[in-house]
Amino acid sequence: MTSASTIPAVRADGRGVDQLREITITRGWSKQAEGSALIEFGNTKVLCTASFTEGVPRWLKGQGAGWVTAEYAMLPRATNTRNGRESVKGKIGGRTHEISRLIGRSLRAVIDTKALGENTIVLDCDVLQADGGTRTAAITGAYVALAEAIEWARANNLVKKNAKVLTDSVAAISVGIIDGVPMLDLPYEEDVRAETDMNVVVTGTGDFVEVQGTAEGVPFKRAELDSLLDLALVGTTELALIQRETLGL
Amino acid sequence: MTSASTIPAVRADGRGVDQLREITITRGWSKQAEGSALIEFGNTKVLCTASFTEGVPRWLKGQGAGWVTAEYAMLPRATNTRNGRESVKGKIGGRTHEISRLIGRSLRAVIDTKALGENTIVLDCDVLQADGGTRTAAITGAYVALAEAIEWARANNLVKKNAKVLTDSVAAISVGIIDGVPMLDLPYEEDVRAETDMNVVVTGTGDFVEVQGTAEGVPFKRAELDSLLDLALVGTTELALIQRETLGL
Amino acid sequence: MTSASTIPAVRADGRGVDQLREITITRGWSKQAEGSALIEFGNTKVLCTASFTEGVPRWLKGQGAGWVTAEYAMLPRATNTRNGRESVKGKIGGRTHEISRLIGRSLRAVIDTKALGENTIVLDCDVLQADGGTRTAAITGAYVALAEAIEWARANNLVKKNAKVLTDSVAAISVGIIDGVPMLDLPYEEDVRAETDMNVVVTGTGDFVEVQGTAEGVPFKRAELDSLLDLALVGTTELALIQRETLGL
Amino acid sequence: MTSASTIPAVRADGRGVDQLREITITRGWSKQAEGSALIEFGNTKVLCTASFTEGVPRWLKGQGAGWVTAEYAMLPRATNTRNGRESVKGKIGGRTHEISRLIGRSLRAVIDTKALGENTIVLDCDVLQADGGTRTAAITGAYVALAEAIEWARANNLVKKNAKVLTDSVAAISVGIIDGVPMLDLPYEEDVRAETDMNVVVTGTGDFVEVQGTAEGVPFKRAELDSLLDLALVGTTELALIQRETLGL
Amino acid sequence: MTSASTIPAVRADGRGVDQLREITITRGWSKQAEGSALIEFGNTKVLCTASFTEGVPRWLKGQGAGWVTAEYAMLPRATNTRNGRESVKGKIGGRTHEISRLIGRSLRAVIDTKALGENTIVLDCDVLQADGGTRTAAITGAYVALAEAIEWARANNLVKKNAKVLTDSVAAISVGIIDGVPMLDLPYEEDVRAETDMNVVVTGTGDFVEVQGTAEGVPFKRAELDSLLDLALVGTTELALIQRETLGL
């Protein structure tokens, strides 16, 4: 429990500053994919699917290693006002690209590509409803879909029975400073007001995979950075437990 | 009940030739959109949202009439094997375009654009899981989302209280001939085997909005066309009832 | 002769309701293509070429079957006011895609792909002047170009001498209801006024390949659908005769 | 007559080195455009249309001057083997761009944009059949379409009755050196063999609008350049006469 | 001086672990832009220009605030092997997008947009030669170009004489862990070997604008994160001094 929790909470949804929103993970949501999870962080809903295919991209062939990549997207009316489809515009926006790359890097951090063998797993994270924290929900849910796909591959003899393909679990959460107070897991209305916004990706063991802090308004101090990291670890620890339960580990 | 039902059914899912799959419509699925419905035709799941905005495209300004349009898309892993995202490819495929246009035309057929006033409604139909009949599910669900959005607009004084914006309801179903037998509401495994495939869009009153029949293999006879239309009407009559119940009419 | 012809005709061009416009097919128009036809439905002029190449797309290799596909396009000033070029816009519109797909399906319906062998034929249908019915003219003309290309291939020993590559002929016509009266082969000025618009693709034998009926305004009744189909068959029967004469069969 | 004609001609089509192919210009080919011409240089056939619209692009507004621009394109099967459509590829090739710009510049050289007033004319030059010299045929034909469109505008009081919008005529021809011999108006089979290839755009008065000479193999000498220009002037003088006759001047 | 400097340096270029490469900033490099700087971090060379224009994008009009944005790109042969041009590919890669956005955010953090008034400044950062740290060099150089452009605007009465448009300076540096040792300002050969890679953007005052840490291989510990931040601050403090000298402050 961090000291942040002693600050009187004034969050619109009644949460304490170090409390997550209600988290729900429905694994096996899709009948078609090798792995899937519908993850909800409050009103944020992301459908994560994992597609397993034998073989790897050409530039990786013959090296005995697999490949994991991710694509993130948002339905046009996942948000309060409609956004034009990127397929109709004919190009992907910078934000979409950036988040897709972040998800991919985050999951590769817990994959032993040699143990995966020359196989490819594509994670699709489609935001059905957006209320802040879509990228962190996507990473957290994608891990579950990825774990399912690896189980499936093991059951189908596409990876070795004893291969430890996943070296750890991975989860992510957003933290931010609002009116000077560090807070955990920001919904949209908090996110737009945050002076500093940080997304933190952490393994089940508690090490960092990615730390991305951004001053939206005033630059932030080292001490603020520290308390945001403290808070993030509270969140990712809890998410790691939920992931484990969901997967029945 | 059509005579078709006397033919001994040999459908994989145990249905009679003139039976619909289990149909579920969850209205108000989205917290963000002015209207929404998650529609399921068996394993086919389509999320339909209606986005209401004041004003019309430039080419329609000043004519006192509104505009209704639609966009259809599929999540990359809605299908058995993953399809590349159209946003990543940078262009929309012909099939997507064609279905988007079909949905738009179908809904405009039951809209009085003058009664709608200078407002625009965009229907987004995103296939979350595909098992045949996605375009017909999309039309049927989009009607419910559209009706919700018009209720919302009326409640918010954006259309006149007494204006009859919707002149009728509209629903759609697929029919096809498999091994010489006309069948209603084809799932994917039947669809790929169908010699003739037809999508029929029908109003609540029972008139045709759109009839699209295609010989996949052998060209079809006039008599076959007739029995397919009979069968389609059985389906759309039932769908119209379900729509009415869903909307509490 | 259908009963429709007894209705007093009030068509701007003096035709009876069941009369085609003047149809002209000039085969061999192009010196470069393996097959070609310039087809005219009144003022509508479409140049159809068939390009024969050995080999098939990768996904079809090794199956002993050929491939037939089509592309439709319109010159920018084929119409009354200039339309921007799709090549300049950098993408193909939905209507173009839809018609290209329709032409391809229509011709594949009369091709025995096994008899064609592992060869590809691409039909290009470029509208030089547009006055309604461009897609139906394109299908009707493309059949002639296709037949020429197959003759050429036979003469060049690229398909077997006795192989019956074409299983039938195929032609298409538009029909529509104007002021309540079903009419055959609509020029542009009738097309824009039509309450219901239908394109019908029919084999030489009189079976249906494609039926696409759309309510532009009021939904249409079953009886109207029936009389439109009657009328369409009058037109396609005549077109099949003209095709046969053009090809000297 | 240039001295070049004394060299024994060995051209495949029997022409002398300073002879044009058969030139045909059919004005008014299109029923839709304000001006049009189908021009043939032997087997090369280009359909040129001129679209007249009131108003000018934004960057030219309020300056009392008009705008003339051009777009060149080739049907996919205008050539011996099919080329993919630029609209399908989603981008215009360098050659297309380059020729479109050349045609636009060539026609603007004989337009008094002040006399044209704030109006825009777009020339579309679509190659229906290509056998060398398509860009020069396009320029020569586009001039006729342009002249027609200006007549039309005058008749419709869109340009002033006495305004001399066209300051001169313009025509273009290709010349090249083949086996050391300068030749006029190269068909495809000569064009591919030419060591030097030159396109020359000349006004009715005999002045140069554009000279584009390219060494395909060995660089060319000043004397060769001179004899190519001599030959080109023979061709453009003749084309100017044909243009004048076509327009009834 | 951080404790890191006591670790025996084993860097290929002879630097200590907490030493920057040779930094050169040539301001006013471009004769055309309102502000410009050629910045060199060792062999990394980035040309930064600032383009000042009156007015703001439409969505910002009438709010009395200005806009600062950035675009980052790399010449195709800035790197060891040639990369295809993004203009030729027709789309911008995710990495380019991500860095452009990072530069824009970093500079906006030190701009008072109200003091800037309704003016727009676009920073172009083009990498002429790449040897690691291109994004941090770009931010550091873009600040100099930005400061020049604001001076220019002040001299030209486009911003108020006394307006404090820049609230602070901003600079950026990369840090990373190589063979377990945290190091400052990584050239390419170190960057590819780094287990953890971090880019840190810091104001002249020493506060954080952006912290982006990524585990390339093994996830990193909190203590490692701390020593990387210590090291980064050593670098950005020195860069802030160099910026000040360059600008003659």
Add this chain to the structure above:
Amino acid sequence: MTSASTIPAVRADGRGVDQLREITITRGWSKQAEGSALIEFGNTKVLCTASFTEGVPRWLKGQGAGWVTAEYAMLPRATNTRNGRESVKGKIGGRTHEISRLIGRSLRAVIDTKALGENTIVLDCDVLQADGGTRTAAITGAYVALAEAIEWARANNLVKKNAKVLTDSVAAISVGIIDGVPMLDLPYEEDVRAETDMNVVVTGTGDFVEVQGTAEGVPFKRAELDSLLDLALVGTTELALIQRETLGL
């Protein structure tokens, strides 16, 4: 020395009509490329790099010949006002395409592709600062980069020791008629005023590779063409000397 030099010069920069601007070529500017040169024609600065790779494009394989191609581009703020990036627009403009093709053709004119063997050289010409004559500077600088790359290939045994890969040198210059006076090497302010503008590409031997003359306003006479060519040869002769010195030949 041409007679043109007797005309009293009134050029803004004090040059005589037949004088080049100050020409500087810095070879080996890039540490990464196999060949490179930064070329300056007065304020025009173009960075030219040559990328040598083994192998040729697929359509050229197995013929024992190499391939040389070029890409030209301009930094967005090379010019007086900023131009949007072509990578952001998603397509390359006509001018860029045209110049890239011109550079490629010019260099191929002095390459013996058989002597080059199955290798590819890509010339990238990026305009860092533009003040007229960018394409001619690009050709002249690209030749130096090309020569360096071939030296490099020879030193690395990728082309034969004795193979004469370069058959000649090549350089280019612009000439134009301003206020009736032919002038050499036009900077931007002269270029926009030129009635006729010509780019001439000439080998070291003095033969023409490319002549591109364009009437910007009034069409030009044969005599004017002749004096422009005279003037161009003065310039290219001098450039050939500078190239030779730069390469130490």
